[in-house]
Amino acid sequence: MNMFCPNCGERLKDGDKFCANCGCRLPEPIAEEPVCVKAPEPAPEAPVPAEAKPKKKKLGLIIGLSAAALAAAAALVLVLFVLPEQRRVKRYNEGVTLLEEKAYDEAEAVFAELGSYADAEDLMAYAQRGVAYEKAKRAMEKGNYAEAIRTFEADPDFEEAGRFRNRCRAALNVEEAKALYDAEQYGEALAILNELYKVDTEGRFTDEAERLSGACSDMLHFNEAKALFEQGEYEQTLELIDRYGLQGMEGAEDVVAECTRRITFGKIDTLMANGAYADALALLDTEAGRQIPDRAARVTECKNRIAYGEAEAALKDGRNYDAYLAFRALGSFSDAEGRAKKCIVSKPKTGETYHNGSFNSSAVSLTIIPPKDDTCTYFKIYAVKDGKETLVSCAFIRSGEKVTVKMPTGTYLFKSAYSSGDWFGETDMFGDNGVYQRLKVNGADSCSLTKGKWELKLRQNVSDGNVETASENRNNF
Numbered sequence: 001m002n003m004f005c006p007n008c009g010e011r012l013k014d015g016d017k018f019c020a021n022c023g024c025r026l027p028e029p030i031a032e033e034p035v036c037v038k039a040p041e042p043a044p045e046a047p048v049p050a051e052a053k054p055k056k057k058k059l060g061l062i063i064g065l066s067a068a069a070l071a072a073a074a075a076l077v078l079v080l081f082v083l084p085e086q087r088r089v090k091r092y093n094e095g096v097t098l099l100e101e102k103a104y105d106e107a108e109a110v111f112a113e114l115g116s117y118a119d120a121e122d123l124m125a126y127a128q129r130g131v132a133y134e135k136a137k138r139a140m141e142k143g144n145y146a147e148a149i150r151t152f153e154a155d156p157d158f159e160e161a162g163r164f165r166n167r168c169r170a171a172l173n174v175e176e177a178k179a180l181y182d183a184e185q186y187g188e189a190l191a192i193l194n195e196l197y198k199v200d201t202e203g204r205f206t207d208e209a210e211r212l213s214g215a216c217s218d219m220l221h222f223n224e225a226k227a228l229f230e231q232g233e234y235e236q237t238l239e240l241i242d243r244y245g246l247q248g249m250e251g252a253e254d255v256v257a258e259c260t261r262r263i264t265f266g267k268i269d270t271l272m273a274n275g276a277y278a279d280a281l282a283l284l285d286t287e288a289g290r291q292i293p294d295r296a297a298r299v300t301e302c303k304n305r306i307a308y309g310e311a312e313a314a315l316k317d318g319r320n321y322d323a324y325l326a327f328r329a330l331g332s333f334s335d336a337e338g339r340a341k342k343c344i345v346s347k348p349k350t351g352e353t354y355h356n357g358s359f360n361s362s363a364v365s366l367t368i369i370p371p372k373d374d375t376c377t378y379f380k381i382y383a384v385k386d387g388k389e390t391l392v393s394c395a396f397i398r399s400g401e402k403v404t405v406k407m408p409t410g411t412y413l414f415k416s417a418y419s420s421g422d423w424f425g426e427t428d429m430f431g432d433n434g435v436y437q438r439l440k441v442n443g444a445d446s447c448s449l450t451k452g453k454w455e456l457k458l459r460q461n462v463s464d465g466n467v468e469t470a471s472e473n474r475n476n477f
Contacts (some may be wrong), residue, residue, distance in 0.1 A: 056341035076177030077140070088117050089286045095123060104130030129158050134268075140164060147172045170209075177212055185224075190216040200349055222249045234259040234266075257288075262287035268278045268298065304333045349378060350401040354394040354426075359383065359412040365453045368395065369402045370459055375418045376430050380477070381405060382413040391415060394426065413446045414439040415477055416469070418460055429474065434477050437469040445470075 010021035038257045078357040095110035111124035136151035152165035173192050180189035193213045221244045228237040237259050246252050262282055271280035281302040283289045294297065311326030324343035330336035369379040377397040382389040392412070395403045399420075416437050419430035429436075439456075441447035456467065 006469060008230075014016065022351070038267075038467065044122060059412070061091065062350055068354035088114060092118060094119070095127075098131070099123065102130065104134055129155055131160050133161060136161075138163065140168055143171075145169075145175075174212065177209075177216075181212060181219075184219075186216040186219045190220070217242065218246055220248060222246050225252075226255065229255055229259060232262075233367070234263045238263075243451045261288045261291055265292050268292065272302065272305075277305040277307070281306070291381065304330055308336060308339075309336060311339065318425060318427050320345060321431035324422075324424060324431065340413070343424060344422045347398065347427045348396040350396060350403055352393055352395045352403070352405060354391070355405075356390065356392045358390075359392045359407045362406045362409050363409050363451045364449045366449065367402060367403055367404045367455045368397065369455060370397055370399075370418065370458045372400045374399050374420045376420070376423070376435075377458065378417045378426070379403070380415040381407070382415070384411045384413050385409075394414070407449075409448075409450050411446050411448045414456065414467075415472060417474075417477060418459070432474070434474065436472040436474050438472045440468040440470055443468070 011099055072371040091110055091191070095107050095114070098104075098107035098110060108124055108127035108131055111120040111127060114120035114124075129337065132151050133155065136148040139145075141153075142446070149165055149172070152161040152168060156162045156165060168400040173195060177189040180186075180192065182458035184220055190213060193209050193216065221240060225237045225240045225246065228234075228240065238256060241247060241252060241256060247256065264286065265288075268280050268283050268289060281299065284292065284299055285304065289295065307326055307330055311323045311330070314320075314326060315323035320343040324340050327336045327340035327343065366381075368377075368379050376399055379393075379395045379397060380391065383392050383394040384390075392407055393405045395405060397403050416439060417429050417434050421430055421432035421433035423429070424431050438445060439458075459469075
């Protein structure tokens with residue numbers, strides 16, 4: 001049967017005379033079998049000491065008594081001493097068993113009944129400690145940590161009282177941290193929870209504390225992010241929210257959206273200030289960009305600036321008419337109207353503007369005679385040989401004038417452009433306001449010119465002129 005030290009509660013081994021834990025002298029084992037006691041000597045009777053333990057004794061030979069006297073004495077001892085002693089032994093062992101089973105309240109009653117018998121008083125005191133301990137455990141399980149901790153702290157060496165004390169402290173820390181969290185004192189709550197990990201050595205309440213600790217940390221970081229937002233540090237705000245995964249926090253979605261909008265607005269301002277209008281226009285077409293207050297005006301500004309830049313590039317490349325159209329389309333934007341006028345080129349004087357040096361000869365003298373009206377003419381001559389066309393001469397003919405071109409004999413193709421409008425240079429000529437034609441001689445695109453003088457009358461009745469015409473694309477002129 002398992003026994004416990006009456007002083008410290010340490011489990012004992014059979015045959016121990018001293019407690020291995022506290023060194024207390026242990027009572028001798030108590031047997032439950034009937035005890036035979038030697039008959040009293042003729043000397044005066046004396047009471048049995050309370051600390052005496054019942055022992056199993058051998059029946060000795062009784063000398064000097066008759067058999068009848070011996071029997072009578074034995075019967076008297078059995079009645080007056082042995083039977084009550086057996087009951088005390090039995091109750092004592094019942095109490096020990098109850099202690100072993102941790103039925104402290106029942107054990108207390110048993111040892112209280114035994115009074116000063118053996119070490120019953122010590123065991124009753126131990127049972128009372130157990131009663132208080134079990135009561136504290138029940139209070140702890142019900143969440144009455146403050147009540148429980150008082151008992152555990154008063155008797156920290158009893159069984160697992162020290163461990164349960166730490167558990168109660170941890171629970172109280174969590175409750176305090178919750179109250180601080182609800183009061184939005186997140187730093188103070190986090191400090192309490194950090195202390196919790198030093199106290200709660202078992203890891204009890206860890207999940208709950210981890211959740212609360214995470215919530216406190218998130219709130220501290222989110223408050224930091226909001227402070228950065230108020231300072232206009234939108235990039236840092238987004239970086240902090242992303243670093244700590246705060247997107248799910250209440251209000252975080254609005255903060256992220258507003259930061260994104262303001263960052264986008266700032267980028268649009270910077271791009272427009274640096275002349276990167278195409279990039280700014282692309283941002284204006286994003287979800288954030290579409291929310292900028294003066295978006296319509298900015299879109300118009302960017303488009304106009306892009307068109308203005310394209311017009312300038314066209315003008316620089318000599319595409320005066322394309323530049324002219326682009327500037328005209330911009331209307332009153334900036335100085336577009338003035339730039340459009342600069343795209344118009346002064347008309348050259350009548351005469352050749354280009355002559356291919358490979359075709360220097362006076363064998364053929366060709367005089368080109370436009371009609372006498374308010375139009376100007378731009379004329380090109382191509383030499384045709386083996387299916388290949390080679391530009392020989394370009395000539396500008398003002399209204400009412402004519403021009404003579406000299407060249408070798410050969411087969412030639414003629415193109416004529418005319419208009420009463422503006423001149424945009426030899427690349428764009430009269431623009432879309434001009435008429436562009438390819439001349440046909442007797443239905444053919446080319447004709448052979450032999451040595452001599454020739455006249456070419458343009459845009460006259462067939463009876464007055466000597467050529468027909470077919471429309472030509474300006475870009476192929």
